[in-house]
Amino acid sequence: MTPGARISAAIEILNTMADGVPAEQALTRWARGSRYAGSKDRAAVRDHVFDVLRQRRLAAHLGAGETGRALMIGVLRAQGVDLGPLFNGQGHAPLPLSEDEATVADARSDPAVLWNLPDWIIPLFQASLGARADTVAQALQSRAPISVRVNTAQASVANVAQALAEAGIETRANDLCETALTVTAGERKLRNSDSYLHGDVELQDAASQAVVAALPAGTRMLDYCAGGGGKALAMAARRDVSVFAHDIDPRRMIDLPARAERAGATVKQLETDALEGAAPYDVVLCDAPCSGSGSWRRSPEGKWTFTASRLEELTHIQDKILDHAATLTAETGALAYATCSVLQSENEDRAAAFVARNSGWKQVFSQRFEVDSQGDGFFTAHFKRV
């Protein structure tokens, strides 16, 4: 596909999304009907669509509209791209710009446009992040770094970095966590590399790795909200540990056995009604469901679909998860809470509410991770019995 044809495809997908179709579904639908598109084309089209989602308000402002075409014009303008050669009507390229479209909108002054966030969440960003709100809102508009976790149960970080380099995948050390390498080139080769296929590396955000690295030692560790099991696998790379994984929706853990086998790790999956029978656990991690606002670079659609009522609902779920997980934690054990949210109401407020409700517990640790070139926004807190 030509660069222009890729833009036409992105326009088509954005128009499908305007009818209420989620981004992933719209992308899949387009790919199924476009067998001529190779993997590089699909990746490029996806990048265009996700770039728009990260900067939707700015794109609508600079493109003077909300149609797929207006949004693509706007986002390319924001990127400083010369539109003439792309919008030339040749082959499958979009038609040339009309006179109106060729007129560039005024400077971007509205904070909502600059921050590319919905209006309702802006006061929450300001209250949660103070002077850092601007930096975080800006950081959420660019692509996320790609990081891998080195499975130190099988290989050293230096050896893996070298093996990846030999496979054409360049990496750099990541300050957030010793096991993390940030991929700087050749990321598309990762999933077919020997290092990946032999379980020496897993794709995992560096802050996500740091949350697990910060957990205290314990022989029996429970990942209470395991999802795909990335954190359970990171726990299982520790020496002399038994790792248990649970999720209210066990289908989320469907890939975990294959991932564990690749990593040479053992993770025992537990249904909810088996949690108590296997308790107590020395460490219980609650990587709770949340807004995902710290990872909106990766899932930018969330910015626009998240609502105040969902936030309220999530805070209740987060409280319930912590209260139940506390009952499963050993007398001298540690309870850990984590979110990939930047919002105070899902982070510090939940930790404070937990100790306020449970006088037998105290908070012993907390850490926030910024959304930056190292990793996603995360929060974690640890609790022990008084």
Ligand SMILES: C[S@@+](CC[C@H](N)C(=O)[O-])C[C@H]1O[C@@H](n2cnc3c(N)ncnc32)[C@H](O)[C@@H]1O
């Ligand atoms: C943030 S995700 C977990 C991500 C995962 N730990 C990882 O590192 O990839 C939150 C998970 O919590 C699960 N969940 C939601 N409500 C829950 C509950 N009440 N008890 C346990 N898990 C729950 C969701 O199904 C979801 O998979």
